[in-house]
Amino acid sequence: MRDLREGLPESRGGDEIKSVWFVLLCCRAEVITGLSEEIAMKEFMTGNHAVAHAVVLCRTPLIAAYPITPQTAIYEKLSEWEASGILKGIMMRTESEHSAMASCIAASLTGVRTFTATSSQGLALMHEMLHFAAGCRTPVVMANVNRLLAAPWGFWADQLDSLSQRDTGWIQFYCENGQEALDSVIQAYKIAEQVYLPAMVSLEAFFVSHFMEPVDVPEQEEVDRFLPAIHLPHKFDIEKPGFLVPVVSSELYRKYRHMAQTSMDSVKEVALRADLEFKEIFGRGYGIVETVMMDDAEVVIVTAGSITSTARVAVKILREKGYRVGLLKIRLFRPFPAEALQKALGGKRKIAVIDRNNSMGSGGIFCQELRAALVHSPDRPVTFSYIAGIGGTDVTPEVIQKIVFDAMGRDEPEEKPIWVMEE
Amino acid sequence: MASSVQELNLLRPGHAACAGCGLAIGMKLVLEVMGPRTVAVIVPSCEGAIGGVYPNTSYGVPTFHSAFEIAAPTAAGIANGLKIQGRDDIQVLAFAGDGGTFDIGLQSLSGVAKNNDDILYVCLDNEAYMNTGIQVSSATPSYAWTNTTPEGNPRRKKNIMEIMAAHYNPYSATATIGYPRDLQQKITKAKGIRGTKFIHLLVPCPTGWRTPSDISPELSILAVETNVFPLYEVEEGRKYTINHEPRRLPVQAYLLKQGRFKHLGEEQIRQVQRDVDEEWEKLKHRASLQG
Numbered sequence: 001m002r003d004l005r006e007g008l009p010e011s012r013g014g015d016e017i018k019s020v021w022f023v024l025l026c027c028r029a030e031v032i033t034g035l036s037e038e039i040a041m042k043e044f045m046t047g048n049h050a051v052a053h054a055v056v057l058c059r060t061p062l063i064a065a066y067p068i069t070p071q072t073a074i075y076e077k078l079s080e081w082e083a084s085g086i087l088k089g090i091m092m093r094t095e096s097e098h099s100a101m102a103s104c105i106a107a108s109l110t111g112v113r114t115f116t117a118t119s120s121q122g123l124a125l126m127h128e129m130l131h132f133a134a135g136c137r138t139p140v141v142m143a144n145v146n147r148l149l150a151a152p153w154g155f156w157a158d159q160l161d162s163l164s165q166r167d168t169g170w171i172q173f174y175c176e177n178g179q180e181a182l183d184s185v186i187q188a189y190k191i192a193e194q195v196y197l198p199a200m201v202s203l204e205a206f207f208v209s210h211f212m213e214p215v216d217v218p219e220q221e222e223v224d225r226f227l228p229a230i231h232l233p234h235k236f237d238i239e240k241p242g243f244l245v246p247v248v249s250s251e252l253y254r255k256y257r258h259m260a261q262t263s264m265d266s267v268k269e270v271a272l273r274a275d276l277e278f279k280e281i282f283g284r285g286y287g288i289v290e291t292v293m294m295d296d297a298e299v300v301i302v303t304a305g306s307i308t309s310t311a312r313v314a315v316k317i318l319r320e321k322g323y324r325v326g327l328l329k330i331r332l333f334r335p336f337p338a339e340a341l342q343k344a345l346g347g348k349r350k351i352a353v354i355d356r357n358n359s360m361g362s363g364g365i366f367c368q369e370l371r372a373a374l375v376h377s378p379d380r381p382v383t384f385s386y387i388a389g390i391g392g393t394d395v396t397p398e399v400i401q402k403i404v405f406d407a408m409g410r411d412e413p414e415e416k417p418i419w420v421m422e423e
Numbered sequence: 424m425a426s427s428v429q430e431l432n433l434l435r436p437g438h439a440a441c442a443g444c445g446l447a448i449g450m451k452l453v454l455e456v457m458g459p460r461t462v463a464v465i466v467p468s469c470e471g472a473i474g475g476v477y478p479n480t481s482y483g484v485p486t487f488h489s490a491f492e493i494a495a496p497t498a499a500g501i502a503n504g505l506k507i508q509g510r511d512d513i514q515v516l517a518f519a520g521d522g523g524t525f526d527i528g529l530q531s532l533s534g535v536a537k538n539n540d541d542i543l544y545v546c547l548d549n550e551a552y553m554n555t556g557i558q559v560s561s562a563t564p565s566y567a568w569t570n571t572t573p574e575g576n577p578r579r580k581k582n583i584m585e586i587m588a589a590h591y592n593p594y595s596a597t598a599t600i601g602y603p604r605d606l607q608q609k610i611t612k613a614k615g616i617r618g619t620k621f622i623h624l625l626v627p628c629p630t631g632w633r634t635p636s637d638i639s640p641e642l643s644i645l646a647v648e649t650n651v652f653p654l655y656e657v658e659e660g661r662k663y664t665i666n667h668e669p670r671r672l673p674v675q676a677y678l679l680k681q682g683r684f685k686h687l688g689e690e691q692i693r694q695v696q697r698d699v700d701e702e703w704e705k706l707k708h709r710a711s712l713q714g
Contacts, residue, residue, distance in 0.1 A: 061507045064500065090503045092496075095534025099496035102489065102531070106464075106500030109487065112507050132490055236462045236485040236501065238513060243480035245488040247471060 042214035047178035047203045048073035050215045051117065051143045054185035056081060057223040060115045060141075061089030064103035066096055068122040069155050070205045071145045075117060097122035101129035101140070108138035109244065111235040113189065116140070119205065120147035120161045127165065130198075134169025134260065136245065139192035139199070139232070141185060142170075146305065146356075147205040148391050156392020157204035159305060159357040163333075163365045169260060171199035171267055172334040174304040177208060178215045180286060180331075183278065186218075190227050190274045195263045204356070205392065207306040218282055226281050267335050288332035289340045293319060297326025299407050300345060300381075302353040304330045304366055307388070307395050311354070314400035325404055330366060338373035345374060348381040352407040354400070355417070356389035363387065363417035382413045388420035395420075431455060433483035438473045443636030445626035445643060446547045447473055448600045450518060453545055453624070456610040459484060461514050462505070464498045466528070467491045468520035469554045470547070484516075492527040494519035495619075499540035506541070514543060514614060521548040521562030525581050536590035539618040543610070546583065546621070549628035557631045564651075565698065566691050568683040569631070575686060579698065584623055584657060591660035593618040597652065599625040601643030605654055605666055625652050633682020645677040650703045651695075655710070663709040674699055 045053070052074050055063065063082075065075045081087035094100040097118045104114040118126065123144055133140050148158035162172060171191060175181040181203040188199035203209055236244075248256070271288050279285030293315055294300065303311050308329045318325045328344055330337070345351060355364025362368060367385035374380045386403050389395040399422050406418070433454035440447040446469050454461070463486040465474060471488060474480050489497040498517035505513050519528055524546040532544065551569045552558040558571040562583070566575040587595040593616050598606040606624065613620035625646055627639040634642060646652040647669055654667040674696045678684040687695075 062500075062503055064496075089507060092499065092503060092540075093538060094496055095530055095537065099493060099531045099534055102493035102496040103500030103503070106487065106489070106497040107504035107507075110501055110504030110508065112504045114504075128490060129493075236487070236505075236513075238460055238462070238485060241459075241483060241485045243474060243477075243482055243486050243488070246474060246477040246480060247488075248477045252477060 042216045044212050045178060045215050046073060046210050046212050047175075047181045047208035048145070048210065049077055050178035050182035051185055051201070051203070052077035052081070053215075053217050054182045055115050056087050057218060057220060058113060058186055058189050058227055059088070060113045062092070062104070062107045062112050062114045063087075063089065063116065064092035064094050064100040064107070064114070065116050066094050066100050066118070066122060068097070068119045070147060070209045071117045071119040071122070071143070073209070074143060097126045098129055101126045101133060104140045105129065105133050105136055105138050108140050108232070109136065109234075109236065111230065111232045113230045114140050115142070117143040117145070119145040120149055123161045123165060124149060127168070130165055130168035130170060133198040135256070137196040137260065139189070139196055141188045141192055142198070142200050143181070143185060144200050144202045145205050145209045146202050154391055155205060157207050157306070157356065157389065158391055159202070159204070159355075159365075160359075162200060162202045163357050163359075165200070166334055166365070169197060169264065170334060171197055171264075171271075171332075173199070173201045173331055174333055175201060175203045175208060175331075176306055176308045176329065178203075178211070178213050179284070181208060182215060182217070183282070183284060183286070186223060186227060187271070187274050187278055191267060191271050193230055193232070194270050195267055196232075197260065197263055197267070202305070204306045222281050226278060264335050268332065268337055268339070271332055286331050288337045289344060290329040290331065291344050292327040292329075294326035294328070294344065296324050297348065298324045299350045299352060299404050300326045300328055300348050301400065301404065302328045302330065302351055302366065302370060304333065305356065307354055307356060307400075310395055310397055311400050314397040314404070317397060318401060318404060323404065333366070333369075336369050336373060341370060341373050342377050345381055346377055347379050350407050351381045351383045352386055352403050353383060354386050354388050354395070354403060356395070358387050358390060358417070367417070384410065384414055385417040386420055387417045393422075431459065431483070433457070433459065434473070435481045435483060438475055438481035440469065440473050441630045441636070443629040443639045444469070445600050445628060445639040446470070446549055448639065449545075449547055449606075449624050449626045452600065452603050452606050453516070453610055453622075454484065456607045457484070457514060457516055457543075457614070460512065461516050462487070462501055464489050464494050464501065464515070464517045466494045466519050466523045467554070468523055468547070469549070470518050470520070472554060491523055493531050494523055494528055495532040495535035495542065495544055498542040498544065499535045499538070502541045511541070515541070517542055517544045519544070519546055520554070521546060521550060522552045522560045524548070525561045525583055529586070533586075533590065536587065536592045536619045536621070539592060541617050541619070543613050543620045543622070546623050547626050548623060549626050549631060550580070551628075551631050553628050553631040565695055566684065566687050568633070568686065575691075587621045588657045588660040590619075592621060594656065594658055595621040595623070596656035597623045597625070597654055599643040599646060599652060599654070600627070601640045601647065602654060602667065609656065631683070633685070634680060638680065642677065642680060645672065645680065648672045649674045649677040650699050651677050653703065653706055655706060662713060663706065665706065665710050
């Protein structure tokens with residue numbers, strides 16, 4: 001990667017360099033000379049700010065939020081834009097995440113687009129309302145900054161917060177970087193408003209939420225073209241009063257849940273279609289899973305979130321050394337893209353799933369789900385589960401290479417997860 | 424006027440409340456004044472039972488049965504959603520019980536009052552968790568029997584009005600079904616105010632209070648005339664107005680009509696009287712300050 005300081009006037013002191021850097025990070029990259037055309041169109045920003053941009057671009061008029069590290073920058077940025085008039089709508093500064101979600105659900109039922117952002121304990125506090133949002137079929141969109149759950153306390157990246165919510169009926173995306181977080185929020189509205197289910201976009205603490213990267217902020221007109229104004233079929237209507245969320249019989253409950261499941265099943269197709277349309281307009285697409293160098297791969301690494309970026313580097317290095325290694329990134333977790341995984345992984349010999357999460361008493365959650373998806377495949381691969389990056393611990397290209405070598409060296413299947421305990 | 428109000432019938436007959444339910448009377452009186460340009464929020468409580476079982480409902484305005492602890496932020500979300508769409512001529516009404524207000528919903532109510540979101544919040548206080556079968560709440564009065572205080576409640580009733588006043592919200596008032604005109608005037612007044620309005624509505628519960636089903640309005644009147652439940656309002660957390668000069672009957676007149684207090688000894692009754700007298704003096708003092 002090119003040193004961005006190139007072409008800048010030489011400075012004498014270290015402090016000056018730091019301040020130049022600060023200015024650099026705060027202003028548009030296009031003013032910097034010597035950058036490629038592609039980079040020059042982008043802005044430097046954190047993943048959190050990328051998410052805030054997406055919310056404004058989607059013309060979301062109602063936001064309800066409560067601060068929690070490391071989500072706060074999203075809440076602060078949107079508050080700043082509300083005050084300055086860039087965000088046209090209402091910011092509800094609720095007294096808890098639970099109330100934030102309650103307000104989003106309620107406002108969504110009046111027919112407006114809604115947004116909230118949270119993390120970790122905040123998401124756990126929302127749990128009751130997450131079920132409610134899905135049950136009410138409200139297309140609420142939320143950004144969740146993946147942070148470990150106490151105890152002990154910590155602020156670092158770990159996917160257990162959102163994965164613990166996997167049964168709440170929310171669509172879930174896991175993002176690799178700030179650009180994908182921005183794009184996924186826009187796509188999430190498009191999908192959620194077609195299937196009437198809420199959608200969660202997850203980005204990992206600090207690695208994505210605070211890391212500054214060049215991000216292409218789309219033009220408003222293009223987002224408007226992709227995402228039409230919201231139109232929900234059921235709203236509170238004083239001319240035709242209805243009673244929403246009555247007590248129902250067992251059979252009716254089952255019927256409503258089955259209807260929601262049918263809608264959830266359709267998400268994979270709807271999400272793929274939305275992604276294709278997105279690519280046509282914006283020139284970028286992600287799919288619901290992504291494969292890299294899979295053709296002759298003997299070992300396939302499976303990742304979700306920011307570890308994917310590192311794995312891309314590791315796979316490249318390994319390929320240069322002559323190892324036949326591929327990479328599969330899971331972007332959509334709910335609904336779980338079982339068919340896409342069966343297709344991509346059928347015939348492969350070994351899979352190494354890297355989970356930045358652990359379900360105590362079971363193991364890595366992406367691995368559990370993947371094994372379940374492949375269990376009926378006639379030529380199913382041997383799947384190894386690696387627990388790495390827990391609590392925000394660093395997963396370097398070297399760690400990923402070690403995982404690949406470990407998987408290569410194993411001939412017998414291993415049921416138990418293998419903890420990567422690199423210092 | 425009276426006949427046209429009755430024609431609205433926004434709490435239809437045939438609902439599942441117990442005979443003599445003060446809560447259902449209270450909801451009906453409130454809805455009559457609110458009128459059809461209202462969206463209501465209810466939460467798990469006897470309000471759910473009154474709502475009926477799908478596909479039937481007694482509610483004549485669009486009603487959302489939300490979760491237990493979030494009547495206020497749910498109503499606020501609806502109010503803000505309507506405001507965004509330029510429909511802020513529609514009033515949003517939240518009904519919650521004493522458990523949903525004094526206990527589990529207190530935090531979220533406080534959050535909404537702090538933001539002064541534009542809702543009318545009516546706490547239907549029947550002084551215990553009646554829908555789940557009579558368990559103590561922090562609105563249960565001293566010494567009252569419930570299924571979880573079989574020897575009588577050892578603690579005093581929480582003063583929710585003072586908690587609300589501490590938020591400096593534009594309007595809070597007490598009311599009870601025995602004074603329907605007072606109640607409906609307060610709802611009318613609240614409708615004309617923007618911001619978080621709070622009505623503490625005492626609703627006798629024959630099932631939980633262990634009383635005959637035909638004396639709920641009478642008990643409601645006795646609660647006021649004994650000063651157990653004075654009728655007053657608080658504006659902006661400062662201006663206190665006593666709406667009804669009570670006859671100051673002894674508390675026995677109210678307590679001894681109820682099975683939940685039948686075990687009370689003389690000393691306990693004297694203590695209730697002392698507490699009531701003390702609260703009345705405090706209230707009179709606040710009213711004399713006049714903001």
